[in-house]
Amino acid sequence: MKETPLSNCERDFLLRAIEEKKRLDGRQTYDYRKLKITFGTDYGCCFVDLGQTRVMAQVSCELVAPKENRPTEGILFFNIELSPMASPSFEQGRQSELSVKLNRQLERCLRNSKCIDTESLCVVSGEKVWQVRVDVHTLNNDGNLMDAASVAAITALCHFRRPDVAIQGEEVTVFSPEERDPIPLSVYHMPISVSFAFFQQGTFLLVDPCEREERVMDGLLMIAMNKHREICSIQSSGGIMLLKDQVMRCSKIASVKVSEITELISQALLNDKAARKAGGKCGFAESMPQDRITALKMDQTDVEMTNVSQTGSGVILQGDEAPPPTVPSPVVPVPGVGQVGQGLQSWGLEEEEEDDDDEEEEKGYFEEEEVVILYPETTEKSK
Amino acid sequence: MFSSLKEKIGEVLLPGDEFVFESEDTIFLTDNVKPERPVCGPGLRQSGNRLVVSKSGVLRHKPPHTFWMDSQQWRYVPAKAETVIGIVTSKSGDIFKVDVGGSEQASLSYLAFEGATKRNRPNVQVGDLVFAQFTVANKDMEPELVCIDGSGRANGMGVFGGGGLLLKVSLGLVRRLLAPQSDIRSDLEQLFPCELVVGMNGRIWVRASTIQQTLIISNLLQSCDTLTAPQRREQFRKLQKGGL
Numbered sequence: 001m002k003e004t005p006l007s008n009c010e011r012d013f014l015l016r017a018i019e020e021k022k023r024l025d026g027r028q029t030y031d032y033r034k035l036k037i038t039f040g041t042d043y044g045c046c047f048v049d050l051g052q053t054r055v056m057a058q059v060s061c062e063l064v065a066p067k068e069n070r071p072t073e074g075i076l077f078f079n080i081e082l083s084p085m086a087s088p089s090f091e092q093g094r095q096s097e098l099s100v101k102l103n104r105q106l107e108r109c110l111r112n113s114k115c116i117d118t119e120s121l122c123v124v125s126g127e128k129v130w131q132v133r134v135d136v137h138t139l140n141n142d143g144n145l146m147d148a149a150s151v152a153a154i155t156a157l158c159h160f161r162r163p164d165v166a167i168q169g170e171e172v173t174v175f176s177p178e179e180r181d182p183i184p185l186s187v188y189h190m191p192i193s194v195s196f197a198f199f200q201q202g203t204f205l206l207v208d209p210c211e212r213e214e215r216v217m218d219g220l221l222m223i224a225m226n227k228h229r230e231i232c233s234i235q236s237s238g239g240i241m242l243l244k245d246q247v248m249r250c251s252k253i254a255s256v257k258v259s260e261i262t263e264l265i266s267q268a269l270l271n272d273k274a275a276r277k278a279g280g281k282c283g284f285a286e287s288m289p290q291d292r293i294t295a296l297k298m299d300q301t302d303v304e305m306t307n308v309s310q311t312g313s314g315v316i317l318q319g320d321e322a323p324p325p326t327v328p329s330p331v332v333p334v335p336g337v338g339q340v341g342q343g344l345q346s347w348g349l350e351e352e353e354e355d356d357d358d359e360e361e362e363k364g365y366f367e368e369e370e371v372v373i374l375y376p377e378t379t380e381k382s383k
Numbered sequence: 384m385f386s387s388l389k390e391k392i393g394e395v396l397l398p399g400d401e402f403v404f405e406s407e408d409t410i411f412l413t414d415n416v417k418p419e420r421p422v423c424g425p426g427l428r429q430s431g432n433r434l435v436v437s438k439s440g441v442l443r444h445k446p447p448h449t450f451w452m453d454s455q456q457w458r459y460v461p462a463k464a465e466t467v468i469g470i471v472t473s474k475s476g477d478i479f480k481v482d483v484g485g486s487e488q489a490s491l492s493y494l495a496f497e498g499a500t501k502r503n504r505p506n507v508q509v510g511d512l513v514f515a516q517f518t519v520a521n522k523d524m525e526p527e528l529v530c531i532d533g534s535g536r537a538n539g540m541g542v543f544g545g546g547g548l549l550l551k552v553s554l555g556l557v558r559r560l561l562a563p564q565s566d567i568r569s570d571l572e573q574l575f576p577c578e579l580v581v582g583m584n585g586r587i588w589v590r591a592s593t594i595q596q597t598l599i600i601s602n603l604l605q606s607c608d609t610l611t612a613p614q615r616r617e618q619f620r621k622l623q624k625g626g627l
Contacts, residue, residue: 009548013548
């Protein structure tokens, strides 16, 4: 679907406003929009809100054979999905120019800068290495997807925990998260990208352009840096001519912004760690913003109850006979199901005869009885 | 006859709520008294002697017989005789294609402007804004716009001049701005002079004397969607005191 076209009057207004150093939402030239980082319930799931731009990054890993020319290094795979949720002009499945550009920039920013130690991802040299896959999904596009995606990707990589592995001679055991705590990836540094939009052939620049500003800009300069002031990647698109001192000025601004954003990320990671330890609620549902439209707000209204009893009894009379009072057996006779004991006769709380350490044993308190195997294959119930 | 409907005026109704009109028991002695039928506006559908609610919202009434549902949505569906702000996307032959925010682009003939003839074409470029009304708008045909009213006069419609900013707001806010006694409009009048064109497709064009004032008004209007009346009055008051 095509996007709403940009009218001439909007374009002229935006350019004139930028000449007077005014932005649509009242920011200053070098201001970022409000950056909010939240985490999902899984390790490695991170949501980033940059103003109204919203992206989600999810990190996952699996064991694969390594590349032939690098047998001792793990593999990093990045993917940015431009979903139609973000903008009506994004089509599902079609590789648009913007999607190729964003993917390439994210790869240059994170892979070529060697921010993740890939040697530590090797399990058996030449045979099995970890492939870490970062998927970034765009949920809403209000400009500057690149910055939001880079923050989301690096935060998710810092947040992620991979399963622990033990090697004994020839045997390799991969432990599940319940058996041994998963271990974090080793991240050397955090490259963050900062975008600069140029207008009027490079005369005016804005940091963190919103969607309307992106539509009228001449060109874009993207600088990826870490907090140690090392430049990881620079990319200029749009074909504008930039002077050397402009680029130097941008890199100085970028280093200030990057240190602020890195501080924010570390704080968010610490908060999440504390919340998980305290057992508090964390995840997507908690982080959803509550936007309410109050245009047609009503005070409490009474519910019409006059004929509820009449219609209720009418429904009962019309219905078929009541369902039988007995509850059928909940045991499903399929392979892999065993039955322990006779089940509860009453719902009263009886004395606990088991120890409570095992959290999976929450339902039913029963005495030790033998396992009745309904089918040859059973799953063992750990006690 | 409308007693059941009149009880519910100002209440929230949901799709599926029904009102049935019973036929009168008494026979009128004079023949030229016709039974009164209600005039249904948007959100209400009439079939036989039943009135069914099809959109959730608040029931409104205008005497003598007009009822409609006041609901909130962002997506515009073209309807006949509504005035909208459109963006010209292409010129082909005799017609302009205009984007109005609906599912299809509307067509606007170049002769549908005041004082336009085959020799004297209107000065409309691609990307310009036009304020027009629908002559044809139903779900089976391509919508058509004109910039003149029935008698051939422009009546405020036509191409926009330069300057100003275009915003997108919800349809409910647009209807509140266009209502005869509008709180928001009277609050705006207290602030500073500005030009406002309100299209029923959720687009508003604003122009004030300086860019700063235009930006202030546009941000205020966009936030009015999610502010209650006291909060909005608080915002306006803060602005007036703050001065510019």
